[in-house]
Amino acid sequence: MEDFKHDDITSVGHLMLRQQRQTLKYLRLIEMEVPLLAAFRKPVHPVPLSQSPISIRTLSYGGEPHPATNKAVIVAPVSYLPLKSPSAIHKFKLLAGPRWTTDVPRDAGFSGRVKDGEGVAHGFIKISHEAFPLASMNAKWCSDTLEKLIEEANKDSDAFAEMPISHRHIEARVMRQRRGDHRITPGPRSWKKTTIKDIPRRWL
Template sequence: MACRLPVAASVRAARPAVGDRAFHASAVAPKPRRQRNRNNPFALNQMKHFQYDDIPTFGHVKLQKQRQMLDYYRLLQHEVPQLAQFREPFTPAPASDVLTFELTHYQGEAHPGARKAVLHAEVRELFRASQLTAPAAQIKFLLLAGARWRPANVQVVEALNAARAQGTEALQRALDTPDLGTLKISCADYPHETQNMKWCSDVLDRMLSEAQATPTFDDVPLDVRPYIKSEARGGRLPMARAADFPKEWL
């Protein structure tokens, strides 16, 4: 005959053993600070008293600078003389090369200013090397350049405006002056300096091409305001007024 166990006894028998139960994932109680610092070699209370057997922090900084200078002296002594085998004679640029690019490099570190490219050109040499032989095309090129054209002084701009009113021969004599200033085109919009150099070169090509096209803008004078500095305003340019423009423009 089958024996029936009590309900409480059957429930107790169905429970798993203590070793089979899952452990509770609870946080471990932190140890006291004194117990934590007992085995910590960097604890302040574990540090021994200064035995005057070391130098202070400033002395270590001084030694580090001396090690750095010794490293440079070793480079000068052993590696710099080896650069003589890469020596090349200097060859100046031919007279036909009228464009100069200015690049800035920060040796040994990356800098956002290193991508900037600046194109410089003497305006007189640029006119001789390019196809801008007509005085009207040269004046239009200066109009297109705007503030990128930097003449030697304001008198050069005023002389060109006065010569335009006198005729083509007077304008040709005014353009034959030895110093017409320089042209400056800069760009830092692209991530690489070669891309910025290409952009400056493309802008110059478009300016030269547009200067030979029509119309010639014979009735537009050269603006002298970008080249005037006001001492009373701390070097800032005065604000343009209606009286500064020709009457036929209004």
């Protein structure tokens, strides 16, 4: 190589020029190529919840390794599951335990699809798993677990008709949210909504 005669920019200057050339390249693509994509534009119509009731959600960090990329989550409304009778629905809620909730999970992917209380009469079930190395394997485990719960709920459902459904996990979540349905600290400024649980048993 020839000796440097101070007639060129430094390596840092070349890197800056390289970044500017890359920026200009993408600006040209935006100016010339992106308008051509308008011909392929299609209107988006959300699929009704009754036609696609099961939501499968996985995480991705753009190819970067992360422990959360293995996780898979399945959410489904209980009303659209193949349960044979109201007693089977009751038993399904008992078997689901804390995985069953009355409200639509915020991360379920059902935003804009639940209209006029559609499918929310019996709540939702949410199953997640992350023990296997691939998200597809965890999704398969969640799917198999949901099928086993449905199969077990349809067996001899009347035997569990008198067992009450526990709402303790729902009440605990409301307590953690601190939105007025709980008591923060005893005092005149703290309050909670009065329910039947606040009345002494001897008064009933």
